[in-house]
Structure formats: C-alpha cells, structure tokens
Amino acid sequence: MRKVTALLAASALVFGATSAAAATFGPTSPLPNTHRYSGAVAVKKDGLTYNCTLAIDIKVNSASDVDVNVVGGALSGGFPCALIAITGTGNVDHDGTNWGLTGLTIDPPLSAGVCTGRIKFVWGGNTANPRTIALTNGFSDSSDPGGGNPCKMQGTLSSAGDTLTATP
Numbered sequence: 758m759r760k761v762t763a764l765l766a767a768s769a770l771v772f773g774a775t776s777a778a779a780a781t782f783g784p785t786s787p788l789p790n791t792h793r794y795s796g797a798v799a800v801k802k803d804g805l806t807y808n809c810t811l812a813i814d815i816k817v818n819s820a821s822d823v824d825v826n827v828v829g830g831a832l833s834g835g836f837p838c839a840l841i842a843i844t845g846t847g848n849v850d851h852d853g854t855n856w857g858l859t860g861l862t863i864d865p866p867l868s869a870g871v872c873t874g875r876i877k878f879v880w881g882g883n884t885a886n887p888r889t890i891a892l893t894n895g896f897s898d899s900s901d902p903g904g905g906n907p908c909k910m911q912g913t914l915s916s917a918g919d920t921l922t923a924t925p
Contacts, residue, residue, distance in 0.1 A: 779821065780821070780849070780850060780851040780923060780924060780925050781820045781821060781922075781923075781924045782817045782819075782820060782821070782822075782823050782849070782921070782922065782923055782924075783817065783820065783920075783921070783922040784817070784920055784921075784922070785817065785819065785820050788817065788818060788819060789816050789817060789818050790816070790817050791814050791815070791816045791817075792814070792815045792816075792817070792916055792919050792920075792921040793812060793813070793814050793815075793828070793916060794812070794813050794815065794888075794889075794890050794914035794915060794916045794919075795810060795811065795812035795813070795828070795914055795915070795916075796810070796811065796912055796913050796914040796915055797809070797810055797834075797912050797913075798810070798811045798832070798892060798910050798911065798912030798914075799894070799909075799910070799911045799912060800832065800841060800863070800865060800908060800909070800910055801894070801908065801909040801910075801911075802863075802865045802868035802870075802872070802906060802907075802908045802909070803865075803868040803869055803905070803906050804906075805865070805867060805868055807832070807834075807837065807838055807841060807865060808834065808835070808838075809832035809833060809834040809835075809838035809841065810832060810833045810834045810838070811827070811832050811833075811843075811910075811912070811914060812827070812828035812829070812833070812914075813825055813826065813827055813828060813890075813914065814826045814828055815849060815921060817921070822848075823848060823849050824846050824847070824848065825846070825847035825848060825849060825858055825860070825861070826846060826847070827843040827844075827847075827861065830842060830843060830844060831843060837865075837866060837867060840866045841863065841864065841865050841866065842862075842863075842864045842866075843861055843862065843863050843864075844861070844862050844864075845860045845861045845862050846860055847859055847860035847861040848860050849923065850875075851923075851925040852875075853925070855877045855878075856877065856878050856879065856880045856890075856923070856925075857875040857876060857877045857878065858875070858876045858878065859874075859875050859876075861873070861876070861899075863899055863908045863910075865908070868906075869903075869905050870901040870902075870903045870905035870906075871901065871902075871903075872899040872900060872901050872907060872908035873899065873900065873902055874899045874900040874902075875899075876892065876897045876898075876899050876910060877896050877897055878890045878891055878892050878893075878896075878897060879891040879893065879896075880923055881913075881915070883922040883923065883924065886917065886918060886919075887915040887916055887917040887918070887919065888915065888916055888919045888921060889913050889914065889915045889916075890913070890914040890915075891913045892910045892911055892912050892913070892914070893911060894909050894910070894911035895909065897909065897910045897911065
C-alpha cells in the first residue's frame with residue numbers, strides 16, 4: 758500500500774510540476790457535477806507493460822476547481838491490473854501549453870518504485886462527442902521521485918454524450 762501511495766504521489770508531481778494557468782471548467786450548474794471517463798490504457802514501468810482499464814471521475818466544484826478520483830482506486834482488467842494502485846485526489850490543470858492531471862500516485866506492484874507528478878494529456882474538445890482524454894506514451898510520463906524509470910501511460914479515456922468543458 759505504501760508503494761502505491763508513493764506512486765500516486767509521484768504521479769502528482771508529474772502532473773503538478775509546472776505552474777498551472779487559470780483554466781475554467783463547466784457546466785457550473787448544478788454544482789458539484791461529476792463526469793466519468795474510462796478506457797483501455799497501457800501502463801509501462803521498468804520494461805513491463807500492463808494492459809488495463811482506467812476509469813476516472815472529474816468532479817466540477819466551481820468554474821476554477823475540479824477534483825479527479827480514480828474509480829475504485831485502481832486499474833481493472835487482467836492480472837496484475839487490479840493490484841496497480843492509483844491513489845490521491847487529483848486535479849486537472851493547464852500549464853499554459855498542455856493539459857495535465859496532478860495529485861495522483863501510481864504504484865505498479867511488480868516494478869520498483871512509484872510514480873507521481875503531472876501527467877500530460879490532450880483534451881478531446883468541448884464539443885466533440887465522445888469527449889476524450891488522450892494519454893500519449895512519452896507525452897504522459899509520470900516521474901519516479903526515487904530516481905527510477907518513469908511510468909508511462911498510453912490510451913484514450915472517453916465519455917459519450919458528456920458535457921464537460923475545459924478551457925485554458
């Protein structure tokens with residue numbers, strides 16, 4: 758469990774390593790409102806690849822504040838996905854160039870160390886259906902604060918018919 762917490766903390770560092778620019782989120786009525794995004798992701802650490810499903814809830818608390826929670830606290834799918842802990846309450850931010858997730862720690866149990874830090878992603882637009890959060894390998898790396906290999910995530914999370922808006 759400690760390894761998972763450290764991994765999520767490291768992911769938070771990757772997601773929050775840069776100064777966040779003022780981003781706005783909606784809808785703002787009613788508040789709070791929650792938006793679920795899910796999809797297949799490949800998590801890579803120390804040469805190992807885990808093909809799993811990730812689901813996150815983005816809760817809009819106000820036009821300038823959102824929380825990100827990993828549904829169930831872990832990835833789902835085949836072994837060892839359910840053992841890969843993702844902990845913390847994250848945020849979505851924009852650093853002036855890229856969107857990112859901050860505040861999460863990723864802990865693959867079969868790899869050394871954990872990952873935290875800002876995970877960059879590409880936002881699928883405010884009018885697209887489905888709206889997407891694209892994690893691109895190399896772009897979405899989360900650092901290992903212990904100096905080990907970063908965690909890499911690749912895949913697309915989507916939410917058909919969702920109304921979430923995010924503006925840098």
